[in-house]
Amino acid sequence: MKKLFNKSSKYMKGPSLTVKWAFASSLFIFVVFTIFAVITYKSSVNLIVRKERTIMERAVDDVSNRLITSDENLTTLTTISILQQVMPEEEELNESSLFHVSTFVSEISQPSLSIFVFNAEQEPIFSTRNRTIDLVYEGDQAANIVDVDGEMSFLMIREIVSEKTGKLIGYVQATYRLNDFYDIRERLLITLLILEFISLILSSILGYFLARYFLKPISTLRDTMLTIRNNPRSELQMKNFHTGDELEELSEIFNDMMGRIRTYSARQEQFVSDVSHELRTPVAIVEGHLSMLNRWGKKNPEVLDEGLEASLYEIQRMKSLIQEMLDLTRAGNIDPNLLKKPVDAMQVIEQVVNNFRLLQPNFTINLHVKAEIDKKVQIYRNHLEQVVIIILDNAIKYSTNNYVVDITVETNQEQFIFTIQDYGEGIKEEDLEQIFNRFYRVDKSRVRITGGNGLGLPIAKRLIEAYKGTVEVSSQLEKGTSFTVSLPFSQTTLTENEE
Numbered sequence: 001m002k003k004l005f006n007k008s009s010k011y012m013k014g015p016s017l018t019v020k021w022a023f024a025s026s027l028f029i030f031v032v033f034t035i036f037a038v039i040t041y042k043s044s045v046n047l048i049v050r051k052e053r054t055i056m057e058r059a060v061d062d063v064s065n066r067l068i069t070s071d072e073n074l075t076t077l078t079t080i081s082i083l084q085q086v087m088p089e090e091e092e093l094n095e096s097s098l099f100h101v102s103t104f105v106s107e108i109s110q111p112s113l114s115i116f117v118f119n120a121e122q123e124p125i126f127s128t129r130n131r132t133i134d135l136v137y138e139g140d141q142a143a144n145i146v147d148v149d150g151e152m153s154f155l156m157i158r159e160i161v162s163e164k165t166g167k168l169i170g171y172v173q174a175t176y177r178l179n180d181f182y183d184i185r186e187r188l189l190i191t192l193l194i195l196e197f198i199s200l201i202l203s204s205i206l207g208y209f210l211a212r213y214f215l216k217p218i219s220t221l222r223d224t225m226l227t228i229r230n231n232p233r234s235e236l237q238m239k240n241f242h243t244g245d246e247l248e249e250l251s252e253i254f255n256d257m258m259g260r261i262r263t264y265s266a267r268q269e270q271f272v273s274d275v276s277h278e279l280r281t282p283v284a285i286v287e288g289h290l291s292m293l294n295r296w297g298k299k300n301p302e303v304l305d306e307g308l309e310a311s312l313y314e315i316q317r318m319k320s321l322i323q324e325m326l327d328l329t330r331a332g333n334i335d336p337n338l339l340k341k342p343v344d345a346m347q348v349i350e351q352v353v354n355n356f357r358l359l360q361p362n363f364t365i366n367l368h369v370k371a372e373i374d375k376k377v378q379i380y381r382n383h384l385e386q387v388v389i390i391i392l393d394n395a396i397k398y399s400t401n402n403y404v405v406d407i408t409v410e411t412n413q414e415q416f417i418f419t420i421q422d423y424g425e426g427i428k429e430e431d432l433e434q435i436f437n438r439f440y441r442v443d444k445s446r447v448r449i450t451g452g453n454g455l456g457l458p459i460a461k462r463l464i465e466a467y468k469g470t471v472e473v474s475s476q477l478e479k480g481t482s483f484t485v486s487l488p489f490s491q492t493t494l495t496e497n498e499e
Contacts, residue, residue: 342490
């Protein structure tokens with residue numbers, strides 16, 4: 001736990017998530033157990049009270065039902081005779097028989113139960129205990145808890161009316177001491193409190209260790225992030241947790257995200273480096289010519305024309321470079337509305353091919369269509385045109401010996417596929433993986449001849465991928481290069497109008 005706080009105390013403003021989780025789980029268990037304990041306590045107490053009251057009421061009912069059979073005012077002898085179910089004429093009652101306790105009397109002689117019988121004049125005539133108690137009659141009373149001789153007890157009083165004569169012949173008053181009940185209740189309460197305390201301790205310990213176990217991936221993620229924060233160039237990755245849940249998914253997403261960030265960071269550094277390098281040369285050239293003109297070229301028309309022409313050319317190159325950089329940025333952020341504008345791809349390819357045939361009369365550009373196309377392609381017209389122009393222009397630039405370019409169009413059930421094949425210089429195998437990188441050129445010495453900035457193919461690749469397409473390249477030195485582009489079909493047929 002100390003480790004949990006010290007490791008990142010600089011960033012933590014309160015208790016750790018592990019401590020919070022442990023506290024919350026302990027509190028939840030404590031509340032649930034408390035509710036359970038209260039319900040158990042109340043239910044048990046009520047159950048015991050009802051049971052004790054039932055015992056007392058049944059005993060009073062039994063005594064009353066026996067005594068109402070008498071047709072005369074109750075006396076000690078008649079009361080005992082009736083309760084013992086022994087008739088005076090059948091057996092002479094003597095002192096020994098008065099203390100003889102039948103089965104019924106044994107039942108009503110429980111330690112906590114005391115039954116007192118009074119005659120009609122409210123004089124005590126019988127007791128199940130060796131003690132007497134005054135009659136507190138104020139009408140028949142149900143079993144109520146009162147203080148009897150300093151002890152909390154049930155008290156119940158009932159009139160005895162002869163069922164033969166209908167006259168009042170006596171009273172039954174019963175008390176039931178609740179000492180045992182209060183002892184049981186106290187022990188139950190103490191037991192529940194002890195169990196609750198133990199459950200709180202155990203739930204806190206268990207909650208803490210469970211929290212540490214389940215939050216270990218988050219703790220590892222935090223440590224990994226802190227390490228990367230302190231050393232942005234670190235190649236550290238989060239450990240994979242094979243838990244099969246969101247935490248495993250989190251670790252995979254984090255590692256994938258960090259991989260992409262590192263890739264983007266490397267590309268950004270390369271981008272800044274390349275841009276700085278690309279712009280440094282034309283700026284230096286322009287600065288050199290302007291400095292020369294400022295010193296002595298103003299009076300020499302030839303030097304002035306040469307300097308202005310060279311400066312304008314470099315400025316035009318910088319303008320082209322900046323425009324291509326903007327195109328590259330926009331290629332990764334396609335307007336969603338453009339995704340709803342499919343195009344007749346064959347019409348676009350034919351148009352571009354015809355334009356290039358006019359611009360490059362020395363080249364033979366062959367168009368081979370191997371399938372009938374009845375659907376539009378899911379790409380914006382201008383973007384498809386830009387992709388075809390970039391790849392076809394690239395093929396012509398590097399076809400220095402064989403002035404032939406073949407364009408093949410075919411399809412499958414879901415995609416429109418076209419391949420642009422040149423028969424020029426070809427590309428080395430180690431260069432194939434990098435030709436879609438920004439500012440990358442296979443032969444940098446040729447930049448002045450071809451006029452390229454190394455941004456065309458990256459722009460084409462971004463546009464194709466933005467429309468869920470793919471581009472593949474294959475090449476052999478001195479035999480040529482082929483680019484194969486696959487784009488998904490739209491559900492719109494060629495007979496429908498574009499939106």
